[in-house]
Amino acid sequence: MAAFVIQRALRKRSFSAIPSFPSSPFTSISRFVSTLVLGEHESGIVKQSSFSAVEAASRSIGEGNSISMLLAGSGASLQQAASHAASSHPSISQVLVADTDKLTHPLAEPWAELVHLVQHRGGYSHIIAASSSFGKNVLPRAAALLDVSPITDVIEISGSQLFVRPIYAGNALCTVRYNGVEPCMLTIRSTSFPVSLNSADSKSDAAPISQVDLSTFSEDSLGKSRYLKHTTQDTERPDLGSARVVVTGGRGLKSAENFKLIEKLAEKLGGAVGATRAAVDAGFVPNELQVGQTGKIVAPELYIAFGVSGAIQHLAGMRDSKVIVAINKDADAPIFQVADYGLVADLFEAIPELLEKLPSKN
Numbered sequence: 001m002a003a004f005v006i007q008r009a010l011r012k013r014s015f016s017a018i019p020s021f022p023s024s025p026f027t028s029i030s031r032f033v034s035t036l037v038l039g040e041h042e043s044g045i046v047k048q049s050s051f052s053a054v055e056a057a058s059r060s061i062g063e064g065n066s067i068s069m070l071l072a073g074s075g076a077s078l079q080q081a082a083s084h085a086a087s088s089h090p091s092i093s094q095v096l097v098a099d100t101d102k103l104t105h106p107l108a109e110p111w112a113e114l115v116h117l118v119q120h121r122g123g124y125s126h127i128i129a130a131s132s133s134f135g136k137n138v139l140p141r142a143a144a145l146l147d148v149s150p151i152t153d154v155i156e157i158s159g160s161q162l163f164v165r166p167i168y169a170g171n172a173l174c175t176v177r178y179n180g181v182e183p184c185m186l187t188i189r190s191t192s193f194p195v196s197l198n199s200a201d202s203k204s205d206a207a208p209i210s211q212v213d214l215s216t217f218s219e220d221s222l223g224k225s226r227y228l229k230h231t232t233q234d235t236e237r238p239d240l241g242s243a244r245v246v247v248t249g250g251r252g253l254k255s256a257e258n259f260k261l262i263e264k265l266a267e268k269l270g271g272a273v274g275a276t277r278a279a280v281d282a283g284f285v286p287n288e289l290q291v292g293q294t295g296k297i298v299a300p301e302l303y304i305a306f307g308v309s310g311a312i313q314h315l316a317g318m319r320d321s322k323v324i325v326a327i328n329k330d331a332d333a334p335i336f337q338v339a340d341y342g343l344v345a346d347l348f349e350a351i352p353e354l355l356e357k358l359p360s361k362n
């Protein structure tokens with residue numbers, strides 16, 4: 001194997017936080033009083049990213065304030081998800097369940113109507129969703145119905161009105177003050193609000209589960225979208241967004257066939273597979289594996305990038321990984337500037353050698 005070039009680059013970005021704002025006469029929210037978290041679930045399990053939204057709220061609310069999780073769908077899997085939510089995160093004080101065939105599939109239009117309806121009844125001070133495809137689809141529509149401006153991709157919350165979010169593909173951080181009326185609506189990056197398994201698993205008293213009255217939820221709420229089908233990856237690999245190890249391949253892999261090397265290595269490490277947009281555009285892998293500004297945001301414990309140049313748009317999706325390892329045959333590739341460990345090598349030699357030397361998973 002070629003020689004190691006070890007680089008420990010400073011990955012810290014420059015903060016341009018705004019230390020103090022003049023107080024605004026329009027400010028109407030003084031604290032997190034009651035928060036509604038939009039919950040996503042699959043096969044009766046609430047997604048970890050929704051618990052991250054709860055975590056974001058719980059770090060900011062004061063004693064005596066409440067967090068309700070809203071779940072929608074139909075049938076047994078919804079009821080299972082409701083029980084999961086009620087007995088998991090200690091900060092959830094109530095689970096609201098909207099059980100109807102109209103919401104069996106998480107389409108954005110009826111969901112936005114649902115949020116509108118629930119907000120009118122509950123008068124929440126804040127509404128939070130994870131910055132997932134679902135959250136990014138639903139929250140802005142619901143915000144439009146409620147006539148407020150949402151704040152997206154929040155990575156830090158300082159009180160009830162100050163929010164930090166990345167701009168310019170993550171090269172700068174912007175502190176935003178919300179001066180609008182209630183509710184303040186946010187999407188949060190789940191990688192910035194990790195939920196420890198212990199806190200998500202330990203709850204002695206389950207939160208109460210209440211049904212949402214849907215008598216005024218009309219056929220018109222369905223909007224123009226229609227559910228066609230749901231395809232899931234037929235793989236036992238962990239989810240890219242929450243995996244502890246991510247092995248990513250770029251254009252340097254050269255073909256879909258060669259990309260199988262990345263899959264084999266990910267399998268051996270028990271990790272998820274990621275890809276650059278160039279690899280996705282070249283048809284090596286489907287676009288749900290894309291990491292970056294226009295793909296998934298990941299922050300695993302270990303991120304290994306093969307044949308990835310390190311374009312700014314790619315870094316925007318992975319630079320917060322705890323340890324970054326880059327393998328590239330070009331010693332000047334920008335990825336080495338963010339890498340903790342770099343190897344200047346031909347990936348077609350490095351991966352087979354790694355596969356041979358790494359012990360098997362079992």
Ligand SMILES: Cc1cc2nc3c(=O)[nH]c(=O)nc-3n(C[C@H](O)[C@H](O)[C@H](O)COP(=O)(O)OP(=O)(O)OC[C@H]3O[C@@H](n4cnc5c(N)ncnc54)[C@H](O)[C@@H]3O)c2cc1C
Binds near residue numbers: 253292312
């Ligand atoms: C609006 C916008 C949004 C974008 N969003 C994203 C995004 O979300 N995610 C994303 O990834 N990109 C995104 N891009 C694209 C981005 O700008 C880059 O084009 C892309 O990330 C490059 O992918 P790459 O590193 O695989 O390819 P390249 O830049 O072509 O790099 C390939 C690398 O492989 C190395 N290599 C080649 N052969 C070998 C070998 N045998 N062994 C070792 N190394 C080898 C080369 O030295 C090179 O560094 C976006 C662009 C725009 C304009």
